[in-house]
Amino acid sequence: MIEHAEVIHRGDRSGNEMAVRFRLPSGLEIYGLPTKNFYGGHWDLGPTWNYAVLADRPFLVDAGKFGQGNRLLAMMKAVSISDTDLDFVLISHSHEDHDGGLAELIEATQLDVKAHAIYDHLIRQYPAQSPEVKKKDFPAKCWHCFMPESFYSKNCFEYHRVLQGLTVNVIGNGQTQLGPDVHTYHLPGHSPDCLAVRLGDEALIVGDIILPDISPWPTRKAMFDEVAQVIRPAYTDAAAIFGLSCYIQSLKKLIRIAHDHPELLVLPAHRLYYNDRWNPVDLASRARQLLAHHIERCGAIVQILNSKPKAAEEIAAEYFEDRLLEGYGILMAANEIISHCELLMESGDVIRKDDNRYAASGGTQFETHIQNL
Numbered sequence: 321m322i323e324h325a326e327v328i329h330r331g332d333r334s335g336n337e338m339a340v341r342f343r344l345p346s347g348l349e350i351y352g353l354p355t356k357n358f359y360g361g362h363w364d365l366g367p368t369w370n371y372a373v374l375a376d377r378p379f380l381v382d383a384g385k386f387g388q389g390n391r392l393l394a395m396m397k398a399v400s401i402s403d404t405d406l407d408f409v410l411i412s413h414s415h416e417d418h419d420g421g422l423a424e425l426i427e428a429t430q431l432d433v434k435a436h437a438i439y440d441h442l443i444r445q446y447p448a449q450s451p452e453v454k455k456k457d458f459p460a461k462c463w464h465c466f467m468p469e470s471f472y473s474k475n476c477f478e479y480h481r482v483l484q485g486l487t488v489n490v491i492g493n494g495q496t497q498l499g500p501d502v503h504t505y506h507l508p509g510h511s512p513d514c515l516a517v518r519l520g521d522e523a524l525i526v527g528d529i530i531l532p533d534i535s536p537w538p539t540r541k542a543m544f545d546e547v548a549q550v551i552r553p554a555y556t557d558a559a560a561i562f563g564l565s566c567y568i569q570s571l572k573k574l575i576r577i578a579h580d581h582p583e584l585l586v587l588p589a590h591r592l593y594y595n596d597r598w599n600p601v602d603l604a605s606r607a608r609q610l611l612a613h614h615i616e617r618c619g620a621i622v623q624i625l626n627s628k629p630k631a632a633e634e635i636a637a638e639y640f641e642d643r644l645l646e647g648y649g650i651l652m653a654a655n656e657i658i659s660h661c662e663l664l665m666e667s668g669d670v671i672r673k674d675d676n677r678y679a680a681s682g683g684t685q686f687e688t689h690i691q692n693l
């Protein structure tokens with residue numbers, strides 16, 4: 321069991337549709353309201369943990385995946401929270417399992433939406449700039465998506481339409497104060513617009529920046545090129561908002577936050593409860609574990625490349641278990657490998673050949689490189 325937590329409704333063994341109240345020493349109450357989030361396959365993140373924070377200006381963090389907005393409102397109602405009690409909904413980042421439910425939520429409540437400034441750029445459509453004709457009605461944040469037409473034609477068009485017309489109160493870079501004891505931090509890498517929310521010295525809502533049990537996937541630095549025109553002139557440096565190195569810098573910022581605020585209860589967006597057990601997060605040690613995980617993965621990739629040059633998919637096939645490579649799995653796995661290869665190219669340990677295969681240079685500077693980031 322997590323400290324300060326009281327289960328009000330039991331969910332299933334993954335935690336779907338639980339209701340949990342966290343009552344912190346100052347009297348601040350936060351409700352954890354995990355909504356269903358399953359796309360099929362073996363890459364199950366578990367439900368999306370949305371949080372209702374009953375601060376001086378009460379607010380909601382995240383809206384669940386597409387189709388879960390009304391369900392989230394019903395779950396709030398069951399614990400006596402009405403949307404009229406809330407001031408705004410803050411979106412932790414632009415992934416669909418966090419802002420998909422906005423379509424229903426906004427229609428039913430007219431809550432103000434707050435999110436990072438990059439979110440406000442990436443949710444819009446720019447038909448003339450989309451990388452493929454079939455994606456001209458996609459928001460810029462979805463241009464890199466590799467799901468097939470059978471998936472997005474069923475799941476995404478209404479979501480895209482609602483985002484297009486959304487009014488967003490934007491939050492800036494670095495640390496921003498939203499209320500007397502409410503601060504946000506821009507911690508990109510998993511997504512360029514990731515925000516964490518700190519409630520005094522008591523709690524940190526981290527979205528997908530840190531998760532227990534599983535490692536959040538890092539973006540690829542190359543994703544910047546695709547949306548560069550859309551987010552210029554405010555953002556011109558790919559490495560500042562995309563890629564594994566950027567994500568690692570965010571992990572290091574979290575270690576500093578943990579040092580300055582050692583008592584924080586960490587509230588992640590997935591897996592807080594999963595497989596019938598709680599997964600408490602110690603901020604500094606989980607961040608260090610994830611750093612070690614990425615160092616280890618870089619080492620494994622260099623090993624795999626030592627025999628001969630390989631494409632990302634070949635490295636993925638050697639590195640990941642077969643069941644993780646089924647269906648869309650191979651695409652997610654290759655994405656993960658490419659983001660590590662980008663870092664290994666920065667450290668000089670890997671080079672990319674003209675045919676897009678990666679080759680080991682013979683160096684092993686990645687650990688020093690990661691430590692110096």
Ligand SMILES: [Zn+2]
Nearest residue numbers: 413415510528
């Ligand atoms: Zn995410």
Ligand SMILES: [Zn+2]
Nearest residue numbers: 415417528589
């Ligand atoms: Zn997520």
